[in-house]
Amino acid sequence: MGKIALLVPREEMVYQAHNILQEKSYREKHYEISIMKVVRTRNIVTEARQAIAGGASIIIARGLQASIIKQYTDIPVIEIVITAQEMALLIVKARQILKKTNPVIAVVGFRNMFCDMSYFDSIYDIELRTFYAPNNEQLRDYALRAVEEKVDLVIGGEVAVETAAEHNVPSLFLSNTEDSLRNAFSMAESVSYAMDVEKKNAAQMETLLDYSFGGVVNVDGKGRITAVNPLMEDLLGQPRGELTGKTLTEIFPDLDRKQVEKTLTGEGEGCSAFLQLKSGSVFAILAPVLIEGRADGAILTCHKMMRKLPAEPRAGERRRTGSVIALRRFSDILQESQAMEACVHKARLYALSDLPVLIEGEAGTEGRLLAQSIHNESARYRNGFAHVSCGGLGEEEQYALLFDEDGAAARADGGTVFIEDADWLTPANQFRLLTLLRYKLRPGKTVSKDRHGDVRVMVMVQEPGQLERMAREGSFRKDLYYLLQGLSLAVPPLRDRPEDLKKKIETSIRDSCERFQRHHQLEREAMEFLLACPWPGNLYQVENYCERLILTASRRVIGRAAAERLMEELYPAESLSGKAESRENFMQQAQEGAAGGMTESRKKTQLLKALKENDGNRAQTAEALGVSKATLWRWMKKYGILEGEDSRNLKE
Incomplete structure (x- = not known):
């Protein structure tokens, strides 16, 4: 059990603690309270730090002193909380002092100093008012507020009692019996036990890490590195201080990010990969840390691989080099x-x-x-x-x-x-x-x-x-x-990977524009057309097509018609399928119109779209729709496309 320090504002609390520790049940538990001391509030931080330096792992304190210790140190603080029985004794004593029916009694302090007093008014025939200060600086202000409300008596700690005395208001110091100290000791025992278990687990983990045959990295739920063992430091060629706090994928960029995310969220069972580190090749396994079925961080283990060395040349043989270096990853x-x-x-x-x-x-x-x-x-x-x-x-x-x-x-x-x-x-x-x-x-x-x-x-x-x-x-x-x-x-193939195909087209267009100092972009309809093409040549075909498209583009915004013309010029067999599809769609819509399923407005819109895709060229539009120029002319006349702005830019 860790060492415990008891720092209290009153001498009688130290006596109470001595009496409790003399009881047989506490002697058998081997309580080690290294310090029991009466401390003034202005010295509490210094005394707490001295106790920590002396080996204390837990401090028991009360009220303002406990709050200050929490604010200025990182040590666990067990607060002495007034029990309901102790509070009842104070209320009875206050009634005896006041000798008044239904007196107004104020309780001043921090909320965590007091037990639940919700029914004290009806139980003790009093009007109980609580003044809980949010922090130490405002404690005196809350005591003054209680005095200003003309309460009959103030119950509180040092600050509250001093403030009440300054204004001639009766007060009672928030004194403890042994009950609240017993509760505090019990809480300290539980915290100390939990800390001992944590220390034991940490020591076991540290030993496991230090003497593991592989490199080990521990990460939290956000993928940040919290611990590494010495072997992993050697594998990475970096000290622990440079690794802690960084993300796992930052140190191991070859790990699949999506697999790492799934492991950390518990969606995946883990992943493995072959990684190249500064010290050589390792086989890495990432496994989630599961607590009651929920992922809480992960552990990455790396095992160094034995590199397969080429056999020594036989007598009379001469080793030859000159093979190509593989650059891609x-x-x-x-x-x-x-x-x-x-x-x-x-x-x-x-x-x-x-x-x-x-x-x-x-x-x-x-x-x-x-x-x-x-x-x-x-x-x-x-x-x-x-x-x-x-x-x-x-x-x-x-x-x-x-x-x-x-x-x-x-x-x-x-x-x-x-x-x-x-x-x-x-x-x-x-x-x-x-x-x-x-x-x-x-x-x-x-x-x-x-x-x-x-x-x-x-x-x-x-x-x-x-x-x-x-x-x-x-x-x-x-x-x-x-x-x-x-x-x-x-x-x-690319045609079965629309996300990759779109990304490749965008990248190729951008690269070609940068290479030739051009500024072009594809219309949405042009991109839709390109995504619908089969691209049997895959990456090579996309790269070459996009470069040619940029080199020969006459407009900043490249439309579908220009994209189709180039596709037909370069790959006639492939472009025919696109035309057939366009013709089939339009004829199907025309049939729907004849059956009453397509409005005149929609027919006109579809015809205008076909003309736009062919830059207003009637011959190309008629060919794309699979009709004669006379039929196209009749449709255009029927829908009034030759009138007004609709007839602009139309070509033979």
């Missing part, structure tokens, strides 16, 4: 959509493994970025990343690129080989790749020329399920297919 990948977020999350998990990865994604998707990111978050990140494409190559060319003395497997020794268009691999090179993956041998053209080859392999094809179909048809080795299929990753 997961944070570089556009992932506003849930589909891409899930894809990246799976890729992060694959970075923890050393097995081969099969990436399936259309031309222009983030397959290459994902391969580089997986490599950079794997245990092989310090070694090379070699990227080759087998598309359109014959057997000898593929062999030279992949397995020759200067091939990708040799250049990326200890690192990663990324093979695009893996469906083009010839049967012989499929077998060589199987040998490299399964037996860590870089096959030569003869068995005697086989060399040790320690690389991780990632392959990419453009069609989902392509290797499965080829394996079923017999054009791709089944054993190699099953070896690659274990860690497969499907990259969703």
